[in-house]
C-alpha cells in the first residue's frame with residue numbers, strides 16, 4: 001500500500017474565500033484548484049487549468065505567491081497542504097476541490113487525511129471521470145454535455161451527486177439537461193440547481209424562470225458579483 005503522504009496532487013491555486021456557488025454558497029472555504037482538464041467548455045472560467053505542462057511546474061511557494069491566474073502548478077501532498085493551511089493561518093473548515101477536472105485524480109488519500117484533521121470536503125466535477133472521493137465528500141456534479149473534448153457524463157457520477165449544478169445560457173441547454181436527468185437519473189434527494197453562464201442577463205432570466213417552474217435552485221456565482229476570488 002502507498003503511504004498517504006506520498007500521493008501528490010498538481011495544485012494550480014490554493015486560497016481562502018467564500019463559496020460562491022451551489023448549496024454551500026456563503027460558506028467560508030479553502031479552494032484547492034487542481035491542474036488539467038480535457039473537457040473544453042468554450043465558456044470555462046478557468047482555462048488556465050486545462051494544460052498540465054511540465055514546463056509550468058513550479059515550487060509550492062511560487063504557486064502560492066501567484067498574483068494572477070496562470071498555468072503554473074505545484075505538486076503537493078495532503079500533508080503539505082495541511083502545512084500550508086497552518087502557515088497561512090487559514091480558518092475555513094470546508095475545503096472545495098476544484099480545477100481543472102479534479103476527478104482525474106484519486107482524491108481518496110487526500111480526503112482521508114483532511115477529514116482526519118477536521119475538514120469537510122466538497123468536489124466540483126463535470127461528472128466525466130470516475131469519482132474516487134470519501135463517503136462524506138459533498139459531490140457537486142456540473143454536467144458538461146456535447147463539449148469539444150467529447151467526454152460523456154457518467155451515470156455513476158449522477159447517482160453519487162449530492163447536487164447537480166448545471167450551467168445554462170439557452171433554452172436548448174434545458175432540453176439537454178432534461179434528457180440527461182431522464183437517461184442518467186440522480187438520487188431522489190439530489191438538489192438540482194441552474195447556474196447562468198457568465199452572468200449573462202438572458203441566461204440569468206432563463207435560469208430564474210425555469211427554477212421557479214420546476215422548484216429547482218438558482219446558483220449565481222456570488223463571488224463574481226462580490227468581485228472576490
Ligand SMILES: C[S@@+](CC[C@H](N)C(=O)[O-])C[C@H]1O[C@@H](n2cnc3c(N)ncnc32)[C@H](O)[C@@H]1O
Pocket residue numbers: 037043044045046098099100101102124125126127141142165167195196197198199221
Ligand atoms: C471551473 S469548474 C471546475 C470543476 C469541474 N471541471 C467542473 O466543471 O465542474 C467549476 C464550476 O464552475 C462552473 N463554470 C465554469 N465556467 C463558468 C461560467 N463561465 N459561467 C458559469 N459557470 C461556470 C462549472 O460548471 C463548475 O460548476
Ligand SMILES: Nc1nc2[nH]cc(C(=O)O)c2c(=O)[nH]1
Pocket residue numbers: 017018019020021031045046098099124223228229
Ligand atoms: N468563490 C468562489 N466560489 C466558487 N465555487 C466554485 C468555484 C470553482 O471555480 O470551482 C469557485 C471559485 O472560483 N470561487
Ligand code: SF4
Pocket residue numbers: 037038039040041044045046047099100101126144
Ligand atoms: S469541465 Fe470544468 S474546468 Fe473543464 S473546461 Fe469545463 S468548466 Fe472548465
Ligand SMILES: [Mg+2]
Pocket residue numbers: 045046
Ligand atoms: Mg471559479
